[in-house]
Amino acid sequence: MDNIYLYMLIALTILAVADIIVGVSNDAINFLNSAIGSKALSLKTIMIVASLGIFIGAVYSSGLMEVARKGIFVPAEFNFHEIMLIFMTVMITDILLLDFFNTLGLPTSTTVSIVFNLLGAAVVMALIKIGASDTQTFADLGDYINTKKAFEIISGILLSVVIAFSIGAIVQWFSRLIFTFHYTDKIKNFGAIFGGLALTAILYFIFMKGLKGTPYYSELKGYLEGNEIYIILCGFLLFTLLSFAYQKITKKSILIIVIAVGTFGLALAFSGNDLVNFIGVPMAAYHSYEAWSVSGASATDFTMGVLSKKMPAEPFLLFIAGGIMVITLWFSKKAKTVAETEISLSRQSDTHEKFKPNLLSRSIVKGTTLLTNALTVIIPKSTQKKVNASFQKPDSALLLTKDQSIEAPAFDMIRASVNLMVAGVLISIATTMKLPLSTTYVTFMVAMGTSLADRAWGADSAVYRVAGVLNVIGGWFFTAIAAFMGAGLVVFLINWHPAVMTPILLLLTVILLVRNYLSHKSKSLTKSEDSLKNAESSSLQGVIHESTNNIANVVKRGNKIYSNAINGLAKQDLAMLKKNKKQIDKLSLEVDNLRDNIFYFIKNLDESSVGASNFYINILGYLQDMTQSLEYISKASHKHVNNNHKKLKFNQIKELKEVDGSLEQLLNEIKDAFESRSFEQIGNILNREKNIFKVVSEKIQKQVERTRTEESSPKNTTLYFGLLLETKDLLKATMSLLEEYHNAHDASVKPAKLTPENKEEA
Template sequence: MENIYLLMIVALAVLAIADLVVGVSNDAVNFLNSAIGSKAISFRTIMIVASLGIFLGAVFSSGMMEVARKGIFVPEQFMFNEIMIIFMAVMITDILLLDFFNTLGMPTSTTVSIVFELLGAAVAMALIKISASETETIADLANYINSSKALMIISGILLSVVIAFSIGALVQYLSRLVFSFHYERKMKNFGAIFGGLALTAITYFIFMKGMKGTPYYDDLKGLLTGNELLIIAGSMVVWTLFSFLYSNVFKKNILALVITVGTFGLALAFAGNDLVNFIGVPMAAYHSFEAWSASGVAAEAYSMGALAKKVPTEPMLLFIAGGVMVLTLWFSKKARTVTETELGLARQDEGQEKFQPNLLSRTVVRASTRFSEGLDMILPKSTQQKINSRFEKPQNNPAIAKHDAPVFDQIRASVNLMIAGVLISIATSMKLPLSTTYVTFMVAMGTSLADRAWGRESAVYRVAGVFNVIGGWFFTAISAFFAAALMAYIIYLGGPAAIAVLIFFAIVLLVRNYITYKKRSQETKEEDRIKRSESSSIQGVIHESADNISAVANRSRKIFRDAITGLAKEDLKQLKKSKKGNDKLTSEVEELRDNIFYFIKNLDESSVGASDFYITALGYLQDMAQSLEYIGKASYKHVNNNHKKLKFNQTRDLLEVQEEIEKLLDRINETFKNRDLDNIDEILHSKQLLLERLSEKIQKQITRTRSEESSPKNTSLYFSLLMESKDFVVAVMNLMELYYREHDSSIPAPEIVSESN
């Protein structure tokens, strides 16, 4: 029997490593976003600083593991075999839940997940014990669960959401009033004070979080207790003087230093605070196994009161855990996906939105707009103008490419890090539980709102995104509770066999999610993505958009092939693939159209003609996407409704059309990919021949319909596909003619006969 529990300990150790990987992938959003979004320091520097913070935070997190041992349940009420069931159920659930959120790219709380998993598994185990007892009832559940502690943890986490958002918004609003978006000028006068305040808050936060769990804290506790205000005041003086010298004497950017130190501090806090969420349960299981093995008592009779004692964490295990977390930070692509979600919601400018608006977001935005309008009626016009002048955004630097531009400025990044650090420090000193994910995310959302990043153009999407994330947090709590309870019950019924099956099931799901995520990430390769043009001249736009035309040709070829081949084979899977590919292409073309305003604003006076070219080209791209959309939807609908299969002659004709169009798109792809734009005239010469072949096939079908065709559905579909294919070819050739004409106006274009259906 002892071998079974030893194998469970080994399994828990493996699960702990997997949990570290999926946990860090999700919580990377906590400490990377402000530095990445502001681009104050290089990405490599960000990663090095964060790695150092994570490693030190993990190594010095001794003494932070109590929540997994006795924070949620009363350990002496459970026997050793029951405790092992609880711990195994918690770890399996945690890995699957966090990986699910990582795959979606949604930040969630590892603290909330572990708390509710422990609560769910402990409640399930307690109910099993109560049902087996003749004297206990459901009212005795309170004897098993540390309800007051659990309630304090839950309420503290929920309260931190409101406080973090409110304080983040208030401080950012005041900071923007002082510094405005043109903060470089104000930093000369107020930079030393701001830097001193921010660095004091962050270093105090680092000290409170970093030292609290270390073996050295007891030696310094006497010096710290009661002297907090004196330490803060002294730090403020020292850091303000340092900031003045750093900015004015050494001519360095104090905000970059604040962001660097703040990133280190949040990484340190994350590792120190959240490491318990990943390895606390396996370590508690290991200590339980040690105590039981030394007792000589049967597993079913050994009460786990030993878990109520404080046990220090083994330094070697912390060292290994820190190493795993650092490696995950560097190599996890899912961590960057989660980071992109918050950056998308917090960015200062408009662009493609990840979330779709819903009734709640529309209601909130509409109510906020009316409140703002009411406030404008109260405030004097001069006051409004003065406030609005502080929020006037600087013009984008045309020399900086869009993808290289900061998501938000360094003032907001500094406030994000400072406020998150202060709130976590206060909670730590008051021994209040909170989620570092919730605090950092809600601070970032509060500062975004105060910074007017959520304008009328984007507010409904951003608010919907915030509600989606918060809804995901509640989903985390509910699903963690019930999933862990179910896991515990299954393990109780099935024993070791159930554990083996559940672990195998977890591995299969993790591998499947990884393959699905990787496949989805590679569906549209980087070279096949449509990119927004940032040039300010016609020739520049032609050169930059060549890759776009190449990508559209390549992707259109695949979409058209999947639609026609799927119809010929009656393959719904291939038709769905075509439909999905076209939806993505249409979305990207629409995004380019949405960015026309910014493109035109970026043009210089001598190159306004580039806007006509750009808008016309986008119109042809949209025509192509619409034709492909109709072809895909019509084909899918025909097969999905189980209509008659096309006749052999019809299928043969469509496959011939497919082959001709594929050849055309391949030539276009190679021409634009290799920048051989002088070859466009050869492509244009094939237009008339291709259109004549399509017309011939239409005439053939007219003859067949009069003499032998008997299926109205087939005839309607066939005509529609040929006509849309004809429209598609016309749109493609019009696009080629536009590029040929603008590429070299000195070369006369070949005579092109415009034709449409």
């Protein structure tokens, strides 16, 4: 039995490595997004700077390791056996929870996850002990939990949401008021002062305050304490002079240096604060095993009061952990997926919104709009005019399409600098107070506060952005609840039979991690495959050729969606129909995104090619008609099977298959014509229009006759007529699209007809 604890320790070590990989994939957004979003530095430079910050910051985390040992529960109330079960539970649950969020591409808090995992596991283990005792009751639960410290940590995490958002918004508002969006000239004049302030703030709180969490602080304590004001003043003067010299010598903006130093500092602060989330529990387990192995007592008799004492920092292990974090940062693809969420929510220009608006987001936007309107009555018009002038965006940004804006910087270097400066300072303050503040909470809410102050959430995007923020915050609360309940369930199962349940749960963890990795990899590879592209050409001929890919794409995917709907209906295959419904939703969304881009398309057209707008608008209209018909067919089929209605009769299925065969042949010919640019085939296809419609009309007539004589199911009749009528609408939209394309293509390549006057001149 004793060997099981050694195996647990080995498993915890492996889980620690996995937790670092999963955790960094989630938390890389904390220190990368500002630099990536502003595109002030190359991605390689950003990664190198962040890697150095992570590696050095690993040493800073030693002061926070006690949170895992005694911050949530009272270790003296548990024996070694129980503590090891708690630690094993926490690591398993933490990894699965974080990987779940990474796979979804949503940032969550590793701090919230570890805190509530510890709390859930400790509470359930305490309840098990109380249940087995004759003298204790539920009222004694407080003896097992460090309620004061736990409440302090949890309240600090929640409070950080409000503080980070508010400070980020205030600092950004004043920064934008001073520098405006046209900040190039002002940075030349005042950039040295801004650089001095930013660099002093970042480096003072990162290094001076951060040093208090390390074992090296005692050696420097005499030089630092009592001299803080002098250090800040000297730092400000030094960094201001260095900023001035940098701008004069290189002719570059000091904001580049601020962003580089801020990324380094934030990565360092992240590593110092969050490393405890990944290896704090395994290190506490190692110290527990070390103390128990030399005690000579049995695992169930050896109480863990030793964890309440100060433990060695293990710098070597911290450096190894830092190295694993750096490697993960460079190679994790999930980190990039999670980063996209925060960047899209804080993007200054329009983008493809990831979240759908909800009742709460609409209410918040409406309430804020009413408040803003009320304030405009109070504030003098002259003041409003001056403030609005500072927030006036460059005209060039207004003409970018959504796809172009995604390629452009998400926000400028002023906002990136504020994000890094404010987040770094707040996290460093928490680190010196030995509070495991959620770096995800802080960096995310600072970014949201600065984007709000920067008016990135305009009337056209606010409801989507607010919905996104609410989704992420809701995800944090879900993390807390899921971590508490999940850890409680897992510790109950492990405690039931450790020798059996531990390997089973470890195997399940490995299976789920591998499955999620393969699923994410598959999605990443197929994400851009067959996706629709916005037209960017400024001439009619160019738009015609650009549209061919979209038409071929919709026809190809529509053909598959139609066939799957009919086959799923024939086989009563609910899984196929459900998957098919998702495919048509995706296609419909892409077509809607093309329509949303019409404003930018028309704005960018040449004066001589305005006629291209009519063609493009008509094409998008027909594509939307096609997807709407496919949507009805797919969803009606799914609804029929999902509601367990009667299966369609053999003749009905047979006739639908005949229609599907004819339609499949037609759509394949259309796809081939557009893919090969064989536009002469379009005319031949149009000539067969009547034959296709005739096939569908015959089936409708047959069903009318069946309904009068033998059909007994109203639901079947409704579904069958609905499918055939929508098929007719699908064919009409398809043929109208072909005709529009055929006419426009002919007009763009054939010379204008000679009029009688032209003939005389000729």
